[in-house]
Structures are given as structure tokens and as C-alpha cells.
Amino acid sequence: MAKSAPRYACQECGAVYPKWAGRCEACGAWNSLVEELPRAGPPKSLAGSRQGGQALDFVALTGDSRGAPRHLTGIAELDRVCGGGLVPGSAILVGGDPGIGKSTLLLQAAAAVAASGGKATYITGEEAIDQIRLRARRLGVADAPVRLAVATSVRDIAAALDTANPPQLAIIDSIQTMYLDTLDSAPGTVSQVRGAAQELIGLAKRRGFVLVLVGHVTKEGMIAGPRVLEHMVDTVLYFEGERGHQFRILRAVKNRFGATDEIGVFEMSDQGLVEVPNPSAMFLAERAEAEHEAGGVTGAAVFAGIEGTRPVLVEIQALVAPSLLGTPRRAVVGWDATRLAMIIAVLDARCGLSVGANDIYLNVAGGLRIGEPAADLAVAAALISALTESPVPADTVVFGEIGLSGRVRPVSHSDARLKEAAKLGFTEAWLPARPGARSRRSADGIAAAPIGHLSELVDRLAPAERRRPRRIAAAP
Numbered sequence: 001m002a003k004s005a006p007r008y009a010c011q012e013c014g015a016v017y018p019k020w021a022g023r024c025e026a027c028g029a030w031n032s033l034v035e036e037l038p039r040a041g042p043p044k045s046l047a048g049s050r051q052g053g054q055a056l057d058f059v060a061l062t063g064d065s066r067g068a069p070r071h072l073t074g075i076a077e078l079d080r081v082c083g084g085g086l087v088p089g090s091a092i093l094v095g096g097d098p099g100i101g102k103s104t105l106l107l108q109a110a111a112a113v114a115a116s117g118g119k120a121t122y123i124t125g126e127e128a129i130d131q132i133r134l135r136a137r138r139l140g141v142a143d144a145p146v147r148l149a150v151a152t153s154v155r156d157i158a159a160a161l162d163t164a165n166p167p168q169l170a171i172i173d174s175i176q177t178m179y180l181d182t183l184d185s186a187p188g189t190v191s192q193v194r195g196a197a198q199e200l201i202g203l204a205k206r207r208g209f210v211l212v213l214v215g216h217v218t219k220e221g222m223i224a225g226p227r228v229l230e231h232m233v234d235t236v237l238y239f240e241g242e243r244g245h246q247f248r249i250l251r252a253v254k255n256r257f258g259a260t261d262e263i264g265v266f267e268m269s270d271q272g273l274v275e276v277p278n279p280s281a282m283f284l285a286e287r288a289e290a291e292h293e294a295g296g297v298t299g300a301a302v303f304a305g306i307e308g309t310r311p312v313l314v315e316i317q318a319l320v321a322p323s324l325l326g327t328p329r330r331a332v333v334g335w336d337a338t339r340l341a342m343i344i345a346v347l348d349a350r351c352g353l354s355v356g357a358n359d360i361y362l363n364v365a366g367g368l369r370i371g372e373p374a375a376d377l378a379v380a381a382a383l384i385s386a387l388t389e390s391p392v393p394a395d396t397v398v399f400g401e402i403g404l405s406g407r408v409r410p411v412s413h414s415d416a417r418l419k420e421a422a423k424l425g426f427t428e429a430w431l432p433a434r435p436g437a438r439s440r441r442s443a444d445g446i447a448a449a450p451i452g453h454l455s456e457l458v459d460r461l462a463p464a465e466r467r468r469p470r471r472i473a474a475a476p
């Protein structure tokens, strides 16, 4: 192959093709192939020329390690998501929708580190110095001795960071704007993103500083550029939040130094992102007000969930309305639509309801996105409550996974869920039945009401004589 023969790399997954095509065969993305020039000739095999290699220096698992203590940023929710502080020499990738607050959070983190005597560097390739200064003033951190620079050349950045006295924290905003002059392709392309990241991560490991890379996301919400970027870094954090909500959730999707799916909850204010130490209370705040006004709310159930290592209570809301024409409508916010379809099918097939014929709207209050199957039972409770117009008791939390047979299956961390519910004043929990245990009171004084099958939940919420014949018809 000639040295400059063109090749085409998929901007979504990094697969390389000799010819252009409309669709990447590896990941199925359309229009994602971009011409890139190869860096060198085809890789040569080492076979036959192994003489030059140096002997590896093998060591034992025990021994003196340089294990420097983790840096605490002073932003407790950020430290928690990283597994209890930032690990020196590690690389963290922060992704999130445009305008969600990535730069804001990281500027706050840099300022907090600098204010507590650490050395923090913030390098931006996206904004001008004046814009960052304006933001710093608005956030009230303009006095912190953060070292700020505008740069896009990895060569310049490496020269600044590759010193005997590197910063503790270096923030690169964003990796898509950085370029390596040894590569021919344009900034933002797969090879540039990969090359620039590799260079910076290697430097961070060698010099022992914490590297934070901001990553753009694609329309689908994945970090733009090669998927390998997520493999190269030690920690991947996603910043998420529903538009129109001021809550922002920082979620660890990969962490080599801590639990994944750990979340940090923030509230966006004009002074920047404010930590929310007790998310359950925040997610349920609206509910307390609503209860005050009305006697009981139908179509709502409180789910006792677990995010990472932390229990979080959220309200699940459902609206079931007769479908006027055509295919019934389904709209889901904060939960998996396929999972909803499954629960509707189980309610119809195993419990003799006809939920599926109605328009159904499901919402997780507060903008949280739930991925746990343990929410099944709470979703079912909200649906049944909406359909039969019988409220779930206000002091009850619900959790449990539902199988296709309608059986309710046990979930992990029951005790942590109950404890959080007790802390917020709940007195009863509807949860999966455990073999041998009929009804029990947990150590925290919550009455546990086990549910073995989904039909028991239907009976409990809406005893047959109270069901409205108009909306609930027995299955034929």
C-alpha cells in the first residue's frame, strides 16, 4: 500500500475501511466514514526481529507502592462519584449534552482545588479567556489561583504539563478541539481524538497528575469520537439531566477506582452547580406539597431505588387515559420504554386487566433516569393506581422486579432501601416476598408487606369490588 493511500475511518466506532461507504458495517452508523490519512505503513510483525526488546522487570503484587492519597476536590458529590476523591495519575472523561454544565462544574472543581492550596490548570480550546473569567466571576471563584490558558495544540500543552512540578489537576476542555501536529487528519476526527488523548493520558500517568477530559456527545448521547476513548481513560462520567429541570446528575459509567453507577446530584443555579446532599428529599419535595393539597394522589408510587451505593427515593407517575383512535400512545420519561411495554403486557395477560388498550404516560419525577429493573413493581403500582383511580398509600414505598409470569422477584440492597425510606418518614414497604417470611417489620420500623405475584398488588390496590367496570374489563 502506498504511504498516502486514503483510508476511511468511522467517526462513531473507529472501524477503518479502504473504500468509502454510506454505512459503517461495524456499528451500523450512517454517513460516519471520513477520509483520514494513515500515519505510517502497515504494521510489521515482530516475528523474526525480537532481538532489540529489553527484558521486563517483573515484580510481586505486594511491595512499596507510590500510592499517593486521593485528592479531594472539596465538591463532595464529585468526589463521591469518583469513588472518594481523584486518584493521582488517573484520567477522567466527562461527557454530557451541550450546555448541561460540564465547563461550569470543572471550573468550580479547579477553583476548589486551587483555593485549598493545590495547583490546578484549566486549558480550554472552546472558549476565550474573557468568557471563562466572566463565568468565574459569576460563580464567585474568580479569586482562586487557577492557571488558565487557551490552547489546542497537544504539543504546547504537553510542554506546559511535562515538568518536574506538574499541577495536581489538569482540565482539558474539550478533547475534540485538541490536535496533534504529527497526524494529518483534522481536529475532532477519530485519529486526532485518539492520538491527543493517548498523549495526554500517558503524560498524566508519567507525571502523576489528575487529567480531566471533557468529551462532546453525539445525538444519541454517546461520547463523540472513538469508543476506544472510553477504554483509554480510567473513569467515565456522564453529566445528565432533563431539559427544563434544574437538577443535574453526574453518573459514573466506568470507574477503575470505585463503584460504577454512582451518582452525584447537583442543582443548577446562577451561582453555578450546587450540591444536593440528600437527593431523596429533593426528588420528593413536590410530592409533599401535592399531598398537602389533596388527600391522596392517584397514579403515583414512590420507588426506593439504588444508584451506585446510595439509596434514592423517587416518585413514579403514570397517567392512563382511554385511547380515542388508532394505536394507543405511549410516552416515557426517565425509564425504559421496552420495560414499560413488558409490564403492561404482564398486567394484561396475568392479572386480567386491560391497561394496554389505553394511552399511557409514564414519568420519573425530578429528571432522574432509572435503569434498575427493581422499579418494575413501582411502575406497576403507579399504572394500576392510575387505571383504577385508587391511590397508593402516601407513606408507602415500592420496589421489586417483575418476571414475565407475573411473579415478583427479590432485588438487591433491600435493607439500604428500607433504611432510606424510614429516614424520610415512610412506614410501609411493598416488596418482593422472601421464601419463609410472611410479613415482618424491618429494624427501622418499616412494615414490610411482601408481594409474591403481581395480581396480589392489583388486589391490594384495587379490590375487585372497587374496580371500575368502565376502564377495567376482565380479559376475554
Ligand SMILES: Nc1ncnc2c1ncn2[C@@H]1O[C@H](COP(=O)(O)OP(=O)(O)OP(=O)(O)O)[C@@H](O)[C@H]1O
Pocket: 096, 097, 098, 099, 100, 101, 102, 103, 104, 105, 126, 138, 268, 269, 270, 271
Ligand atoms: N448567567 C447565568 N445564570 C444562570 N445560569 C447560567 C448562566 N449562564 C449559564 N448558565 C447555565 O450554565 C449552563 C452552561 O454551562 P456550561 O457552559 O458549563 O455547559 P457545557 O456543558 O460546558 O456546554 P458546552 O458543551 O457547550 O461547552 C447553561 O445551560 C445555563 O444553564
Ligand SMILES: [Mg+2]
Pocket: 102, 103, 104, 126, 173
Ligand atoms: Mg463547555
